[in-house]
Amino acid sequence: MTNIDSPAISETQAYVPSAIADAGFLRNLWYFALPGRELAKGQFKPLWLLGEPLLFGRTNEGEVFAIHDICPHRGIPLSYGSFDGREVECCYHGWRFGPDGRCTAIPSLVDGQSQLAREKIRVRSYICREVQGIVWVYMSEKPRAALDEASLPPPPALPEVTxxxxxxxxxxxxxxxxxxxxxxxxxxxxxxxxxxxxxxxxxxxxxxxxxxxxxxxxxxxxxxxxxxxxxxxxxxxxxxxxxxxxxxxxxxxxxxxxxxxxxxxxxxxxxxxxxxxxxxxxxxxxxxxxxxxxxxxxxxxxxxxxxxxxxxxxxxxxxxxxxxxxxxxxxxxxxxxxxxxxxxxxxxxxxxxxxxxxxxxxxxxxxxx
Ligand code: FES
Ligand SMILES: [Fe+2]
The missing domain is CATH 3.90.380.10 (Naphthalene 1,2-dioxygenase Alpha Subunit; Chain A, domain 1)
Incomplete structure (x- = not known):
């Protein structure tokens, strides 16, 4: 984690910190991503967060997801491709990815060539929740696979509203x-x-x-x-x-x-x-x-x-x-x-x-x- 050089805090005096460093972000917290209504079914939307390119989408079933907006093949932002409500397709060679980031298709492979390799390919995915009209994303230090999702705290709740x-x-x-x-x-x-x-x-x-x-x-x-x-x-x-x-x-x-x-x-x-x-x-x-x-x-x-x-x-x-x-x-x-x-x-x-x-x-x- 990048260190944030917070100024020393004095409760009683005015003080002049040497500088407030403009670097680093807190991790392992929920961040506001976007209002849910900005994502219709079958749509996706790129958004940078904490210096990372994310691609948010909503499946045909209405589920919101977020994956890294970079194709693992040659680094093309996936947001230049297309989304049919089920899979995101890269615009360069047509590789396809599911909402969980797994690679589901490599069109250049012919029969007999390894589908096994494909199954191991995945784009980083992020934990998202949609509550009270807000899409939250959990920006963790560790990759998603290393997290115990069930034990995460819920995203922040607003009082009383729907x-x-x-x-x-x-x-x-x-x-x-x-x-x-x-x-x-x-x-x-x-x-x-x-x-x-x-x-x-x-x-x-x-x-x-x-x-x-x-x-x-x-x-x-x-x-x-x-x-x-x-x-x-x-x-x-x-x-x-x-x-x-x-x-x-x-x-x-x-x-x-x-x-x-x-x-x-x-x-x-x-x-x-x-x-x-x-x-x-x-x-x-x-x-x-x-x-x-x-x-x-x-x-x-x-x-x-x-x-x-x-x-x-x-x-x-x-x-x-x-x-x-x-x-x-x-x-x-x-x-x-x-x-x-x-x-x-x-x-x-x-x-x-x-x-x-x-x-x-x-x-x-x-x-x-
Ligand atoms: S760069 Fe995405 S499929 Fe090749
Ligand atoms: Fe203000």
Whole structure:
């Protein structure tokens, strides 16, 4: 595993890490791949994840699978070939592969030539699960054959929602290393500057916030609270909305708002494409029927919001080229510090073959935004 040089973490002081290394990804975790509805039966779609080319497909039976997008014969990406809902065919010499990666046909072989050799040929396959309208892929260190699939933890679950309540899907590629996109997700202090919009925050209002946080299985949760008075968008929900925001490794935020009997889940997943490209996906689920009438407007606002986060990353890229030292200051940056601690502990637990011990303890954070 590539070592990630996480900055030393001080809980009490501001500090200046020498650099945040832009290298390496956490393994043995579920990563968000794509919304299930982007893959119809008999279709396939190439997607790079963690610097590897994957080919996702959906069989005629509706099962989702993922295999390495490289033909083992001469290295042609299989995504240039075809898929009939049963087998993927390479465009160069027509070798065929099943959804489990096994080679099923080599057309150039004549009768009597070894089918035995063919049976040993396989493309790497990846463990996929489709839950709540999301295709998850387990990015392990070891090949699939070396894993005990039955003992894997399930992919992350979103609270209360089902696939048919998925209303808005948006994806943007951020030209940065994954960590910068993750920190943007859990950085409460950029709101009044980056997300300056009449519909989100009137004028330049900024308030002191006091929030209680606690650990969850793979991260931390901002415990249930009433949304801040200055976020108008939430008022549309009606009732007395209460929100809980969970952050989990490898990089996802689950924002769960309940208002009366209704639920809104705003899920953001950060998936590394490569070391300098990161895909940020935003999926919004709700159960409130009248919100559906507002879907085009909400989609527009959600996209504008994500676009603002992307723009700041584009600007940041100019500075990061010079590899400056970066700072994480006090409670406003506490969640970013926690992210680095979580990553470090995940790597240590994997390297030592022991269970993950969440280093976060319950505490209150205070900041102005
Ligand atoms: S390169 Fe794929 S079949 Fe030859
Ligand atoms: Fe943001």
């Amino acid at each position: 696939a048919d309540q998925l209303q808005i899907v948006d994806t943007l590629d951020f030209p940065c290393y994954m960590d910068h996109a993750v920190i943007g997700l859990i950085d409460p202090a950029h709101g009044p500057y980056v997300h300056k919009s009449w519909w989100w925050r009137p004028g330049s209002s900024s308030y002191e916030k006091t929030k209680r946080f606690g650990p969850n299985d793979l991260g931390f949760t901002m415990l249930r609270h009433k949304p801040s008075k200055n976020s108008r968008a939430y008022k549309l929900l009606g009732g007395a909305p209460e929100t809980e925001i969970a952050f989990r490794l490898p990089g996802m935020r689950i924002d769960h708002t309940k208002a009366g009997k209704h639920t809104l889940v705003n899920f953001t997943a950060v998936t590394p494409v490569s070391e300098n490209m990161t895909r940020v996906s935003n999926l919004i689920y709700w159960t409130t029927p009248w919100l559906t009438a507002l879907k085009p407007i909400l989609r527009h606002f959600a996209h504008a919001f994500l676009q603002q986060d992307r723009e700041i990353v584009m600007i940041q890229r100019e500075g990061l080229k010079l590899r400056p030292s970066l700072m994480l200051i006090d409670d406003a940056d506490r969640q970013a510090k926690w992210f680095y601690r979580l990553k470090k502990e995940w790597q240590a637990s994997q390297a030592e073959g022991r269970p993950f011990a969440n280093p976060i303890t319950e505490r209150t954070l205070r900041w102005k935004s």
